[in-house]
Amino acid sequence: MSEHLGLSMASISRVLNGSPAAQAIPKATQARILEAAREFNYRPNQLARSLRSGQSTSVGVLIPEISEGYAAAVLAGIEETLSAAGYAMMMITHHHRAEVLERSERLFAERAVDAVIAVDTALPLFGPIPTVTVSCPDAHPYVTNIVLDNDRAAEIALQHLHALGHRRIAIIKGQPFSSETEVRWRAIERVAASLGLPLTPGLVAQMEEDLPSSEPGYRAACRLLKQGGDFSALFAFNDVSAIGAIAALLDAGRSVPEDVSVLGFDDIALASIHRPALTTVRQPLHHMGVLAANAVLEMVNAGPDSKLSAQQIVVAPELVIRSSTRACHGAESSPA
Amino acid sequence: MSEHLGLSMASISRVLNGSPAAQAIPKATQARILEAAREFNYRPNQLARSLRSGQSTSVGVLIPEISEGYAAAVLAGIEETLSAAGYAMMMITHHHRAEVLERSERLFAERAVDAVIAVDTALPLFGPIPTVTVSCPDAHPYVTNIVLDNDRAAEIALQHLHALGHRRIAIIKGQPFSSETEVRWRAIERVAASLGLPLTPGLVAQMEEDLPSSEPGYRAACRLLKQGGDFSALFAFNDVSAIGAIAALLDAGRSVPEDVSVLGFDDIALASIHRPALTTVRQPLHHMGVLAANAVLEMVNAGPDSKLSAQQIVVAPELVIRSSTRACHGAESSPA
DNA sequence: TTGAAAGCGATACCAG
DNA sequence: CTGGTATCGCTTTCAA
Numbered sequence: 136m137s138e139h140l141g142l143s144m145a146s147i148s149r150v151l152n153g154s155p156a157a158q159a160i161p162k163a164t165q166a167r168i169l170e171a172a173r174e175f176n177y178r179p180n181q182l183a184r185s186l187r188s189g190q191s192t193s194v195g196v197l198i199p200e201i202s203e204g205y206a207a208a209v210l211a212g213i214e215e216t217l218s219a220a221g222y223a224m225m226m227i228t229h230h231h232r233a234e235v236l237e238r239s240e241r242l243f244a245e246r247a248v249d250a251v252i253a254v255d256t257a258l259p260l261f262g263p264i265p266t267v268t269v270s271c272p273d274a275h276p277y278v279t280n281i282v283l284d285n286d287r288a289a290e291i292a293l294q295h296l297h298a299l300g301h302r303r304i305a306i307i308k309g310q311p312f313s314s315e316t317e318v319r320w321r322a323i324e325r326v327a328a329s330l331g332l333p334l335t336p337g338l339v340a341q342m343e344e345d346l347p348s349s350e351p352g353y354r355a356a357c358r359l360l361k362q363g364g365d366f367s368a369l370f371a372f373n374d375v376s377a378i379g380a381i382a383a384l385l386d387a388g389r390s391v392p393e394d395v396s397v398l399g400f401d402d403i404a405l406a407s408i409h410r411p412a413l414t415t416v417r418q419p420l421h422h423m424g425v426l427a428a429n430a431v432l433e434m435v436n437a438g439p440d441s442k443l444s445a446q447q448i449v450v451a452p453e454l455v456i457r458s459s460t461r462a463c464h465g466a467e468s469s470p471a
Numbered sequence: 472m473s474e475h476l477g478l479s480m481a482s483i484s485r486v487l488n489g490s491p492a493a494q495a496i497p498k499a500t501q502a503r504i505l506e507a508a509r510e511f512n513y514r515p516n517q518l519a520r521s522l523r524s525g526q527s528t529s530v531g532v533l534i535p536e537i538s539e540g541y542a543a544a545v546l547a548g549i550e551e552t553l554s555a556a557g558y559a560m561m562m563i564t565h566h567h568r569a570e571v572l573e574r575s576e577r578l579f580a581e582r583a584v585d586a587v588i589a590v591d592t593a594l595p596l597f598g599p600i601p602t603v604t605v606s607c608p609d610a611h612p613y614v615t616n617i618v619l620d621n622d623r624a625a626e627i628a629l630q631h632l633h634a635l636g637h638r639r640i641a642i643i644k645g646q647p648f649s650s651e652t653e654v655r656w657r658a659i660e661r662v663a664a665s666l667g668l669p670l671t672p673g674l675v676a677q678m679e680e681d682l683p684s685s686e687p688g689y690r691a692a693c694r695l696l697k698q699g700g701d702f703s704a705l706f707a708f709n710d711v712s713a714i715g716a717i718a719a720l721l722d723a724g725r726s727v728p729e730d731v732s733v734l735g736f737d738d739i740a741l742a743s744i745h746r747p748a749l750t751t752v753r754q755p756l757h758h759m760g761v762l763a764a765n766a767v768l769e770m771v772n773a774g775p776d777s778k779l780s781a782q783q784i785v786v787a788p789e790l791v792i793r794s795s796t797r798a799c800h801g802a803e804s805s806p807a
Numbered sequence: 808t809t810g811a812a813a814g815c816g817a818t819a820c821c822a823g
Numbered sequence: 824c825t826g827g828t829a830t831c832g833c834t835t836t837c838a839a
Contacts, residue, residue: 178577178581179581180522180581181582181583182521182522182527182582182583185518186516186519200547201537202547211538214537214562214564215564218564223561223582225560226550227550228550244514245517247516247517347740348743349743349744375744378745378746381746382746385746404538404539404684405744405745408684408685408715408718409745409746410717410718410746
């Protein structure tokens with residue numbers, strides 16, 4: 136310890152942490168200490184500090200996987216924010232395996248994380264530790280929750296297609312394990328009903344495979360085609376499946392958007408690069424990560440016993456119109 | 472502490488850690504301790520343990536960013552391996568900013584990570600701490616290094632195009648800040664010379680912008696087009712830029728692969744999702760992550776003073792042929 | 808305005 | 824075979 140240069144470690148600690156008691160120390164001494172710290176290249180040992188203070192300035196992050204797209208974008212927002220606040224991140228990918236989820240609670244506890252953020256994860260309700268979830272619609276009452284307004288999303292999506300004159304719209308549902316699948320589907324049902332759009336079994340296909348590729352979307356679209364294929368537009372669960380669906384349509388001799396308009400979801404980077412560029416419902420993924428991290432920081436700073444209640448933070452989707460959708464072929468001039 | 476149930480914390484520690492001294496403890500007592508631990512749901516505090524033992528069982532990971540596929544794949548391999556070994560990961564994304572790199576050394580030291588892994592990063596030589604780099608060809612002598620065989624990569628790429636009858640092949644060079652840019656370029660020069668392929672200035676464009684999107688590739692391809700555009704094939708620095716280049720070519724009225732074949736690099740998930748699916752030089756990214764993590768674990772387990780010397784681990788690329796390349800239009804029947 | 812000393816929760820050395 | 828106890832590096836209360 137650097138007290139070889141003057142005074143005792145108590146004062147040093149006070150100054151280096153800008154603790155309230157430090158105001159009672161003369162400027163001159165403060166400067167001396169700071170300089171010595173720089174000279175000795177002093178690095179406080181976070182482990183010791185955490186052990187003593189009970190604050191590890193680290194948060195656990197639970198995520199299905201890190202392939203590109205969805206999770207990566209959210210993660211980037213989280214990392215950026217946490218890192219700027221001096222917090223470390225302990226990340227665990229669970230691949231939707233229940234056993235990993237169980238174990239993660241233990242790991243987080245052992246490492247004494249101050250809080251946890253769970254992304255697209257069916258959380259088994261962690262202890263009394265501050266928790267924030269992203270895209271987990273049916274999370275427990277005591278955790279704060281960042282979710283997309285799925286009702287609004289379904290609304291802008293279907294209204295867009297409806298306004299273009301489309302009346303027979305096929306839907307690709309998400310996989311059963313994705314936490315957003317059900318909420319989104321119910322929102323679609325509601326909006327479809329209000330617009331008078333049919334949602335017959337032949338117009339709906341659910342993805343099944345747990346692959347991070349566009350394959351599930353490709354196969355779902357094939358099933359849709361085999362079930363009659365009588366639709367002029369298709370609303371996919373996400374961009375990746377939309378791209379798979381487009382490939383399936385092209386392979387079946389239907390062109391996009393001439394024969395069928397395709398609407399994606401998420402607005403991952405690929406959506407704008409792909410040709411035809413994808414019209415899509417944008418989720419502010421990066422921003423959701425930032426919000427989650429900020430919520431966590433707020434809870435942690437508020438102290439363990441503050442009655443900062445859990446919030447429900449709803450973010451708005453936004454329609455990004457590109458070239459994969461267009462007016463329905465056989466449509467009369469449509470009402471704006 | 473659980474010593475309320477029998478004996479002292481010393482023995483407990485011994486048993487719970489399976490320390491050598493534990494063999495001298497009767498089975499019966501061991502069982503009693505283990506059961507009590509389970510009953511009390513005892514979680515050892517890693518912070519305290521680390522403070523005492525000087526081992527934090529955590530490693531720092533330095534990465535440019537996560538949104539782009541490349542890093543995400545490597546990261547997945549790292550996370551999986553580390554996690555299975557009970558190690559935590561402290562990740563920092565640096566966006567190629569020197570200032571962040573400097574700071575990260577400090578952060579890693581403060582958190583007392585046992586080792587660091589740097590991916591695609593120009594490392595400022597961290598202290599005496601075990602270090603492994605991935606894709607940093609000119610790393611320092613004391614760090615072990617996971618690199619792709621770039622010579623072989625250039626060979627299989629250009630030979631593929633050459634065999635398809637292409638003679639005028641455009642190249643998109645990587646950004647100056649990417650650690651692989653120069654090695655790769657020299658490999659391409661060498662192979663091009665041996666195959667008798669021209670590499671005139673008009674056939675080469677270097678990306679400049681530091682964006683994790685396909686924009687730099689798009690712009691580079693535009694420059695190539697403006698510089699004459701007399702080529703039947705294009706070899707891009709990576710898949711993301713290949714995808715951007717394809718968009719540029721399409722926008723300029725050239726079709727892919729009919730008018731020009733495009734060859735990517737990396738084989739990120741996007742490569743197979745994109746239409747046309749990308750022919751690409753596959754880097755075993757996930758595997759490289761696993762190798763890096765294993766190397767780190769080996770070094771850490773070997774102890775700080777072992778003379779385990781730094782290695783150079785070279786992995787092999789592999790050509791993945793999809794639909795973005797095809798035989799040259801005006802080519803005579805090509806020699807296999 | 809500054810110092811001494813008591814821990815935080817474990818590990819490891821040295822006795823018994 | 825098992826129990827004390829010093830110690831890891833820091834924060835913080837209490838005295839001086």
